[in-house]
Amino acid sequence: MASITNSTNLITIINAFPAFGEYKGYRPIVEGHINDTFIVEYGTAEGGTLRCLLQRINTNVFKKPVELMENIVGVTAFLRNKIKENGGDPDRETLTVYPTKTGRKFFVDEDGSCWRLYNYVEDTYTVNEISGTADFKAAGEAFGGFQNLLADYPIDTLFETIPHFHDTPSRFADFEAAVAANVSGRAHNAQPEIEFCRARKADCSVVTDLIARGEIPIRVTHNDTKLNNVLFDNATRKALCVVDLDTVMPGSALYDFGDSIRFGANTAAEDEKDLTKVSLSLDYFRAFVEGYLAAAGKSLTEKEIDLLPFSGKLLTLECGMRFLGDYLNGDTYFKIDYPDHNLVRARTQFKLVEDMEKKMDEMNAVVDEVRKTL
Numbered sequence: 001m002a003s004i005t006n007s008t009n010l011i012t013i014i015n016a017f018p019a020f021g022e023y024k025g026y027r028p029i030v031e032g033h034i035n036d037t038f039i040v041e042y043g044t045a046e047g048g049t050l051r052c053l054l055q056r057i058n059t060n061v062f063k064k065p066v067e068l069m070e071n072i073v074g075v076t077a078f079l080r081n082k083i084k085e086n087g088g089d090p091d092r093e094t095l096t097v098y099p100t101k102t103g104r105k106f107f108v109d110e111d112g113s114c115w116r117l118y119n120y121v122e123d124t125y126t127v128n129e130i131s132g133t134a135d136f137k138a139a140g141e142a143f144g145g146f147q148n149l150l151a152d153y154p155i156d157t158l159f160e161t162i163p164h165f166h167d168t169p170s171r172f173a174d175f176e177a178a179v180a181a182n183v184s185g186r187a188h189n190a191q192p193e194i195e196f197c198r199a200r201k202a203d204c205s206v207v208t209d210l211i212a213r214g215e216i217p218i219r220v221t222h223n224d225t226k227l228n229n230v231l232f233d234n235a236t237r238k239a240l241c242v243v244d245l246d247t248v249m250p251g252s253a254l255y256d257f258g259d260s261i262r263f264g265a266n267t268a269a270e271d272e273k274d275l276t277k278v279s280l281s282l283d284y285f286r287a288f289v290e291g292y293l294a295a296a297g298k299s300l301t302e303k304e305i306d307l308l309p310f311s312g313k314l315l316t317l318e319c320g321m322r323f324l325g326d327y328l329n330g331d332t333y334f335k336i337d338y339p340d341h342n343l344v345r346a347r348t349q350f351k352l353v354e355d356m357e358k359k360m361d362e363m364n365a366v367v368d369e370v371r372k373t374l
Contacts, residue, residue, distance in 0.1 A: 014040055016100050016107040017117045020050045034058045051120035056113050062246055065114040067159035069105040072245045073097050074157055082149045092121050093241050121241055124231040133287035136264050140291025142230040142239035147253050150220040151299035158250045166255040168204040168318045178325035190343055193324050196350050200317055207252055216303050221251035225260040253304055258311030266352055271345045278351040280359055286366045293370055305371055309363035313356040320349030
């Protein structure tokens, strides 16, 4: 994408959207890693300040901006209606997409970049690192509530903007292709890891086969269920709003749950070299299950609930395969800090898979205990 060369260009983009008062200025937000984001400020007639979020969509990552924005506009409008029905505040509990002056969902500048404008949810904060079970339970509540509100969303209207994103059999096929091609010439360094994946090939198709047979439903999935994609209310300290909706697509609720467990219930960093530090925290697992199931209400089927522990293992295996495949392909997808970084990441994921397999009975028992309290 072209760089933002001067303030005149950005003001032209800002002017493509309706003004919410007297324009006061803008400032960048530097925390994001994918999209360029700015806070735009307006002075209101009452003497206050109204802020909006202006964002340039990274079309190198998200190659279908029209479909992406159709998904976001549809889901946020649906959420607003549900929140109103429940007596909530839709201006704070979900994002709102503001159309351009011409009514479009986003603005295309002279460089071909795509820009969108959101509401800015005031008096909130985010948490970048899980510091205790309370944080992780709150994340479970946020994503369980997200799933519950969208349980009857018209799924046929939702686009698959990143094909096969959590299609684990497809990911396994990609992994095998990487082994066969061995572009990096490093397959000999990863034979135990390659065999680890192959020994679990049957696991890869469990969820997709159940979907194909109609035994579990296709739902709206977030696909990036990290804690820092939840806004917390400054006053109540409770989870308020799920953000970063670029990867909202059709999928299984198990994908969101499983990926949350993969990153949040691991006792070590994603790229920890000392594998003795890597394990599943049952305390953190229980916290997320409690928050998620309490907020998801009756929106999940019994079959989906049965598979929650397995989904943690499945999504961890899938992520490990992706790291290993990238290592074999010459590190072309994930950023690395040293030559074997992706291999280290894969080993960490696979160690977590092994620990989940050892603790699967305990994980199932946790889910059964929690579901009885609902």
